Amino acid sequence: MSRWGRLLAAGAGALAARYVLREVRTAPVAPALERTNFRGRTVTLAAGPALAAGAATAGALAAGSGPAGFAALVAGVGSGAVGLYDDVVGARPEQKAAKGFAGHLAALREGRVTAGLVKIVGVGVAGLGAAALLAADPRVAAHPRRRTQTGPGRVVDVLLGAGVVAGTANLLNLLDLRPGRAAKSGLLLAAPLATGPYGGIAAGAAGAAAGLLGDDLDETVMLGDSGANALGALLGVALAARTGPLGRAGALAVLAGLTAASEKVSFTQVIQRTPVLRELDALGRRRD
Secondary structure, eight states, rough: OOHHHHHHHHHHHHHHHHHHHHHHSTTGGGGGGGGTTTTTTTTTTTTTHHHHHHHHHHHHHHHHHHHHHHEEEEEEEEHHHHHHHHHTTTGGGGTTOHHHHHHHHHHHHHTTOOHHHHHHHHHHHHHHHHHHHHTOHHHTTTTHHHHHTHHHHHHHHHHHHHHHHHHHHHHHHHHHTTTTTTHHHHHHHHHHSSSTTHHHHHHHHHHHHHHHHHHHHTTSBOOOOHHHHHHHHHHHHHHHHHOHHHHHHHHHHHHHHHHHTTSSSSSHHHHHHHHHHHHHTTTTTTOO
């Protein structure tokens, strides 16, 4: 895709996200999406479905092929939908006790299916669907390391792709603990991915995130699980589309390592102790 094509995709993502945000904020369900952020300010989760819809639509239209476009839709809409379910249902008092992957598994052993577990499974299914669709794209299949793949090799490749999509969605969600953090991280990840044949997917997602970043930093909206998952999933699709099996395996190893680390280490504390990360994290955020 040309530079102008990527800019057009980014602009379309921003406009679509702003339009959906306005519609959701004025809809009858708007009061149910209000939350209190870490500083006690009232924010709305409307930015989550707005980002999911805008990013998925723009990314799909700019994907460059039918299979890749459908992969972007499945990943963005699917991850955003189950994220929204967790945002709404997971806020209930009986749901808040289960924290992290281990907490959701512990609840399942007790016979309780948490909203967080529904989200985890849903994101995984969306990632698997997106990876399977990418496998049907001739350009993805033409990668030198895929030309000699046997049946089991293709299955493993699809599973690796699913892991990359789901893992990137989860990583962005883990970072959504302060205003603008997930959106900024998404923009940084999108920069190297917004090139090549599948750059339009990342460009559309980045445009939607950029379109909502100002409101996020101003603490009037929150991406929530819906927006962070959708943004990460779409970037995961762009990453999986441009890498071979070894590249996918390497990316998945990094994502799995970061996810495991998040169970033991607070990313917020790491950011606060690292001057460069601390300044970047605070950039543009309101001070009062």
